[in-house]
Amino acid sequence: MLGAKPTLAGEVVTLRPVTAADAATLKELMADPEVGVLTGSVHSRAEAADEQYTLDQLREVYGRWAVADDRVVWVIVENATGRVVGESVLNDLDEDNLSCGFRIWISGATGRGLGTEAVRLSVGHAFAVGLHRVELEVYDFNPRARHVYEKVGFVHEGTRREALRFEDGWVDCHVMGLLATQWRG
DSSP states (O other), X not given: OOOOOOOEEOSSEEEEEOOGGGHHHHHHXXXXXXXXXXXXXXXXXXXXXXXXXXHHHHHHHHHHHTTOSXXXXXXXXXXXXXXXXXXXXXXXXXXXXXXXXXXXXXXXXXXXXXXXXXXXXXXXXXXXXXXXXXXXXXXXXXXXXXXXXXXXXXXXXXXXXXXXXETTEEEEEEEEEEEGGGOOO
């Protein structure tokens, strides 16, 4: 279901299938501390400043993901500039239940509708290939992302209380889902 890796073009972004050659650009973007914090990939702002992956590790991972049958990983290209600004991913495929997970991150390109369109394109692809459900997790300290997900049609389904240890406290994780029958395209 997710073996095909199409390029998806919108008005403000184009989602292009990732390749190992994208690793250097994505590594640069991942150096944005906000990316690590808002995705829950780190446990402190200090840790966000540390290098998480080597370039060789990222080349290997993106090379593997580029041909994987259980996910689609796209780089998000801002149409106005041609610049890669992040990644959008359908993953955790459950073929028996026609569902998958979704995640996205964008570095330094907020407030212009890029994320909203990237989410719409990604989710639209999931439903176009026959999936019934897409779900995601968003941390409580990322209301901007939650707003985008709600705008696209995701529904809050529950909260994993204190699911992320961050600095000296705990952060709730909200589970959101969208069904093909609710998709407004």
